[in-house]
Amino acid sequence: MRVACVWLPHFSVAIERRNSPALHRRLVIIGETTDQRGAVLDCSPEAEAQGVRIGMPLRQALGLCPSASFLPPDLPRYGDAFDQILRALETMSPLVDPVALGCAFIGLDGLNGHYRDEMGLGDALAQAVRRVSGLMPSVGLAQGKFTAQVAATVSAPGEVCLVAKGQERQFLAPIDVSLLPCSRDTLRRLELFGLRTMGDLASLPMGAVQAQLGSEGTRIWELARGIDREPLRPLRREESIREHLAFYAPLISREALVTAGRELLTRLLGQPAMRGRAARRMALRALLSDGRSWERVIVFREATADQEQMLSVLRTAIEAAPLTAPIEELTIELSGFAGETGKQEGFFSDDRQRQPQVAEAVRQLKARYGRSPVAQVVEVEPWSRIPERRHALIDYDP
């Protein structure tokens, strides 16, 4: 299986810097700054050079880089930017497997005929990403996902690294074992054994590695030899419809936002795609005037096409939203469609609602027959060992 890996390191930082060019001159650390115990979500390469690592507590990062710009994560924006990249890649191959923000695998089998050679194909992938994002990825092409990812990781932005079929082991041999997908404990043990490169690991007999490191050892031994059987898991797109409103003057009032939400729902529910259908999921996205965004995804208990029900949920979400700046744009997206006719009623309906109806029916029966023909089961001696003593019937007379 021929695979390409498109790699945009420090993707979140790259998106922040694309939107605020002033950040190019500064160290950037992204993490949830409102939480004292927050961790580093991403950091710029310069901050990384000073010892900051992803997952490190923000306080520690602050100690290492006190002059860095600390930014709260804008996950909806990063997600949108990466989605645009994935859509661009999907125009080139039907098999696009996103791994994490900024990293995706692309299945290449059958694409060779469309390009000059594999280098041309790698260049085309990089250009497609650059066109939609303005960011230049590194691209690795190899047999299997792991080798392709290593090839992309060790390449500079804009470079295409091609590993010919059968050359995986030679390519991986000088590369540090820290790129292997294994636990910290295994990495520490590899270091203790003096195994620094993948070539060191691959040269050992598999039995010895397995005896020391178990099944994880077998897996990394195979990867170090370029043996990777992990299949591509292509992205499955779900049908969705969306509408958005851009406000001439940014909105401050939440009530005005709810009114805008009502307008968007009216437009969405009027679309032909919603005819006879109901939606299971509603995503709300707001673009704030400070350039940040807010997102909330609501999953309905049952698919619905009821505007009032959607609006009620939307109102609750907007009232609870931590909006730190006026809203410039509001988007609503509906997805998870189901047929409206397939709605299942609850097996146990609410008896309290039926009580007046039953009482009225019994009154009419009594008027006709002189006595109530409806009986109610009551407990008499529920503890009795004799079954017929446990319950009895009593006339139902509301």
Next chain:
Amino acid sequence: MVAHSRAATRAHRLRPLNRPKPIQVEAGESGEPRAVVLGRERLAVAAVQDRWRIDDEWWRERPVSRLYFRLLLEDERVVTVYWGLEGRRWQLQTY
């Protein structure tokens, strides 16, 4: 003073539920049912799934003493019958 309406006052009447019904049972020498007659149909017992005994109300004049059998019939129906040790009769027990 308000005049009596002359209407009969009555408590809600309790009606028994799940009262045992007499049933015709063919029993073997050991006393275990071999066949039962449900309606007009005689059905052989495929298996005795469970058996238990209830002795209760021994302080009354007519104590309750029953030997229960849960039976799997040949048509795959499951019924519960008992042999009333005091009345010497087979009964079908519903729940």
